[in-house]
Amino acid sequence: MIRLLCFDLDDTLIDRRGALRRALAADFTAAELRWLEAADGATFAEAAAARFPERVPDGDALPARIAAAVTPTIGVASMLQQLRLRFTLALVSDGGAANQREKLRRAGLAGAFDAVFISGERGVTKPALLGLALGELGVPADQAVMIGDAPLRDIAAAAEVGARSCWIAAGRIWPASLPPPDWSIPDVLALPPLLP
Numbered sequence: 730m731i732r733l734l735c736f737d738l739d740d741t742l743i744d745r746r747g748a749l750r751r752a753l754a755a756d757f758t759a760a761e762l763r764w765l766e767a768a769d770g771a772t773f774a775e776a777a778a779a780r781f782p783e784r785v786p787d788g789d790a791l792p793a794r795i796a797a798a799v800t801p802t803i804g805v806a807s808m809l810q811q812l813r814l815r816f817t818l819a820l821v822s823d824g825g826a827a828n829q830r831e832k833l834r835r836a837g838l839a840g841a842f843d844a845v846f847i848s849g850e851r852g853v854t855k856p857a858l859l860g861l862a863l864g865e866l867g868v869p870a871d872q873a874v875m876i877g878d879a880p881l882r883d884i885a886a887a888a889e890v891g892a893r894s895c896w897i898a899a900g901r902i903w904p905a906s907l908p909p910p911d912w913s914i915p916d917v918l919a920l921p922p923l924l925p
């Protein structure tokens with residue numbers, strides 16, 4: 730039985746890559762934008778500030794600009810509304826408190842979850858953050874699914890706490906070196922038909 734759905738935010742429920750491109754398009758060339766997209770990840774702000782010190786004076790300014798460029802993805806809010814009739818929904822996201830809250834607000838998802846777990850508010854990142862969500866919601870790990878785009882931070886994290894996992898493939902091939910997710914889907918809107 731599945732009772733709890735735990736969703737990642739960036740590039741799972743929102744198009745972070747699109748927001749990054751929109752936020753930076755005016756100040757960077759196409760080649761620089763490709764570099765920035767490739768550098769996106771846990772140390773993105775630091776890497777960008779080091780590479781473009783004259784245009785990224787403060788590393789914290791960059792994630793805030795990206796958050797401000799987030800737009801709703803058509804169909805996501807209504808999908809969550811439907812899923813919430815049958816499952817408990819949690820957001821489990823690594824990132825700064827203010828930026829992740831701003832992204833939720835701009836995506837129209839601020840009220841979409843039964844519980845929100847953001848690393849910047851809880852002091853731990855995935856997989857510990859996912860374990861914290863399960864504990865706080867009182868759901869056994871084998872009754873939870875983690876849905877996310879990151880092979881390590883989302884899918885391996887789910888395996889680590891004993892939860893099931895659903896990978897947002899987004900056109901990528903699963904890395905052969907890692908244990909596979911329980912499900913793979915092209916984008917999050919393909920989730921509902923998989924669920925019992």
Ligand SMILES: [Mg+2]
Pocket residue numbers: 737738739740741877878879
């Ligand atoms: Mg993500």
